[in-house]
Amino acid sequence: MRRSRTALAGVGIPVVTALLLGACTATAQPVLPPTPSAATATATGAGTPTPTTTPVERPPLVVETLFDFTSLDPSTLVERSGRLVADAVYETLTTLDPEDPTTVRPGLAEWTTSPERTWLTLRLRPNVTFSDGSHITSDDVIYTLSRARRLGGAAAQLLGPISLTKVDDRTLTVTSPHTNFALPAVLANPAFGILNADVVKANGGPVRPGDAATTWLTSHSAGSGPYVIDGVEPGRSITLKPNPNWAGDPPEFSDVIIRNATPARQAQDIESGAADIVLDLPPDRADAMQLRPAVSSVAITSQTSPTLAFLLLNDDRAVNAWTGDPDFVTAVRLGIDIQAITEAAGAGATPALGLVPRGLPGAFEPPAPPPTTSPAPTTPTTPATPRPPVTRPLTTPGTPRSARSTTPAPTGTAAPIPTATPTAPPVRDLTAAKAALARSGYRGAPIRLSYASDRPVHGIDLGVVARAIRTQLAQIGVRVTLAPAPMAKALADYEKGTNAMGLWSWTPPYVDAEAALAFGPGGLVANRARWVRGANSAMDALTAQTRSSYGDDRPGAFARWQLQMSQFGPFVPLFQPAAHHAHGDRVTEVPLTPLGIIDLASVR
Numbered sequence: 001m002r003r004s005r006t007a008l009a010g011v012g013i014p015v016v017t018a019l020l021l022g023a024c025t026a027t028a029q030p031v032l033p034p035t036p037s038a039a040t041a042t043a044t045g046a047g048t049p050t051p052t053t054t055p056v057e058r059p060p061l062v063v064e065t066l067f068d069f070t071s072l073d074p075s076t077l078v079e080r081s082g083r084l085v086a087d088a089v090y091e092t093l094t095t096l097d098p099e100d101p102t103t104v105r106p107g108l109a110e111w112t113t114s115p116e117r118t119w120l121t122l123r124l125r126p127n128v129t130f131s132d133g134s135h136i137t138s139d140d141v142i143y144t145l146s147r148a149r150r151l152g153g154a155a156a157q158l159l160g161p162i163s164l165t166k167v168d169d170r171t172l173t174v175t176s177p178h179t180n181f182a183l184p185a186v187l188a189n190p191a192f193g194i195l196n197a198d199v200v201k202a203n204g205g206p207v208r209p210g211d212a213a214t215t216w217l218t219s220h221s222a223g224s225g226p227y228v229i230d231g232v233e234p235g236r237s238i239t240l241k242p243n244p245n246w247a248g249d250p251p252e253f254s255d256v257i258i259r260n261a262t263p264a265r266q267a268q269d270i271e272s273g274a275a276d277i278v279l280d281l282p283p284d285r286a287d288a289m290q291l292r293p294a295v296s297s298v299a300i301t302s303q304t305s306p307t308l309a310f311l312l313l314n315d316d317r318a319v320n321a322w323t324g325d326p327d328f329v330t331a332v333r334l335g336i337d338i339q340a341i342t343e344a345a346g347a348g349a350t351p352a353l354g355l356v357p358r359g360l361p362g363a364f365e366p367p368a369p370p371p372t373t374s375p376a377p378t379t380p381t382t383p384a385t386p387r388p389p390v391t392r393p394l395t396t397p398g399t400p401r402s403a404r405s406t407t408p409a410p411t412g413t414a415a416p417i418p419t420a421t422p423t424a425p426p427v428r429d430l431t432a433a434k435a436a437l438a439r440s441g442y443r444g445a446p447i448r449l450s451y452a453s454d455r456p457v458h459g460i461d462l463g464v465v466a467r468a469i470r471t472q473l474a475q476i477g478v479r480v481t482l483a484p485a486p487m488a489k490a491l492a493d494y495e496k497g498t499n500a501m502g503l504w505s506w507t508p509p510y511v512d513a514e515a516a517l518a519f520g521p522g523g524l525v526a527n528r529a530r531w532v533r534g535a536n537s538a539m540d541a542l543t544a545q546t547r548s549s550y551g552d553d554r555p556g557a558f559a560r561w562q563l564q565m566s567q568f569g570p571f572v573p574l575f576q577p578a579a580h581h582a583h584g585d586r587v588t589e590v591p592l593t594p595l596g597i598i599d600l601a602s603v604r
Contacts, residue, residue, distance in 0.1 A: 061253035065279040067260040073217040074193040075148040083190045088600040090193020090223035101511040101594035104184040124170040130196040131243045138172040143197035155191040157524045179548045185510040196222040226601035251601040263459040270582045281580035282459035283346030297585040305579040306357045311572040312502040316530035320500035327440035334433035335476040338425035344468040348578020351425040354562035355516045362513035362558030364422045433476040446481045451503040453484035458577040497530045513558045529570040
């Protein structure tokens with residue numbers, strides 16, 4: 001059976017739970033069932049005709065999004081639009097509970113694990129097949145995971161230094177040299193969709209070095225999901241058709257066309273009916289469409305995204321002498337007005353409180369809103385217990401450099417779990433920012449702010465945010481020059497770690513706070529800021545301690561880590577954008593996976 005999903009209904013105004021969000025959907029017109037084809041009469045004993053119907057073939061489902069991938073090889077995917085395809089074409093060993101995305105459930109396999117979480121034994125479901133009808137075996141699993149590690153990149157970073165051992169055709173063991181609580185959740189990422197080893201090897205993917213199958217996998221598929229790739233027009237569209245050997249519920253739409261379109265074009269096409277679903281509505285267009293009766297047949301769903309927008313400051317003085325200076329970084333951090341930046345990002349965006357996106361265990365969360373009414377008590381009430389005194393963060397912003405430690409407390413002497421964690425973004429402090437800038441010795445050298453000019457984040461033009469950052473930092477004396485570039489060039493420079501200052505976004509690749517440790521020294525994102533292991537030994541130790549935390553200690557460990565990162569890391573978390581999806585009247589449900597990806601096979 002197809003994995004269950006969280007459905008976003010297109011009729012009425014339901015509140016829906018999905019990853020990190022409460023989604024609300026604009027009112028849409030009810031969708032009537034399709035009119036049956038002409039009935040044919042068959043004689044009965046009484047001569048009364050009995051109507052019968054023949055299935056009505058539905059036109060292809062047209063989905064529009066902004067293509068942000070360079071390949072459809074699942075082992076190399078990190079981008080949202082690529083994951084959309086991978087989730088429809090491939091299956092993973094594990095999956096996530098749609099009602100509680102922090103709970104991992106069996107996918108292609110069930111598993112057992114050691115108490116210290118250093119190994120998993122995976123047992124494949126019997127008689128599961130690829131789209132060509134061949135059975136999935138442990139050899140295919142070992143090939144897929146080994147290939148992902150060999151290709152390097154984000155998928156290899158997620159897996160870490162694992163080893164794989166075949167037990168039999170349906171059983172294998174995954175061993176990690178250290179505690180790895182996140183591994184079952186990691187294996188649910190579409191990047192680890194299981195590949196048909198024989199097919200991929202035959203098309204350029206040998207086990208030895210020299211893998212060239214990525215090109216073939218960008219226009220073909222070798223998976224077991226409900227769809228297969230039927231055709232690709234590079235940069236324009238991808239066509240999917242049903243997997244002939246899919247054993248689950250058949251998709252409602254037999255064919256799907258995924259088109260590359262700018263956010264503005266998506267808004268036009270959903271209004272005109274040229275698209276059935278669009279995924280990147282700009283915030284202002286989403287607001288305007290909800291208020292216009294002319295588009296009342298379009299249902300708009302707005303939800304807080306798990307994506308985190310952040311500012312990067314390169315830690316390598318060889319890249320930029322100033323962004324590698326701790327006092328300069330402090331000045332930038334204190335000179336940014338997070339609330340104003342969030343407002344510039346558009347409707348629905350929420351200010352970031354830390355590096356763990358809201359909704360994940362260990363994230364800092366805002367307080368619950370007060371009740372709108374206070375019912376009269378029926379019994380005497382006990383006076384509220386006074387709140388404990390607020391403990392300030394581990395270091396006080398604006399404290400002179402000579403009066404504070406430049407490294408966090410080492411492992412074993414870490415600060416106690418704070419009695420108060422951030423419930424609002426930090427307050428901008430222009431006086432302290434200017435003082436920190438003076439201590440750095442900065443005298444107005446231009447600082448390039450890099451970002452992708454043609455890669456909106458959930459419909460948000462990063463140029464708007466970049467200009468707001470430039471204006472704010474000018475007020476403390478930092479001269480920012482904007483350096484937009486096309487996505488391919490901007491992304492290449494970002495991955496090489498050559499941005500002096502960068503405006504980027506990051507989406508958790510699995511539903512666990514541990515994913516955010518990518519910002520820790522030597523992590524995937526930290527390496528792009530040239531913040532390597534050894535640059536801050538105390539943060540190295542704290543990151544390792546946080547990674548190995550478990551049980552009731554885990555939320556406190558991540559709170560301490562985030563507070564320390566807010567003082568010593570080369571990142572300024574800015575906001576989580578709102579994702580604005582819309583669908584037309586041919587669609588009544590747009591289910592989401594727990595990773596926030598549209599489940600194409602379950603669209604109704």
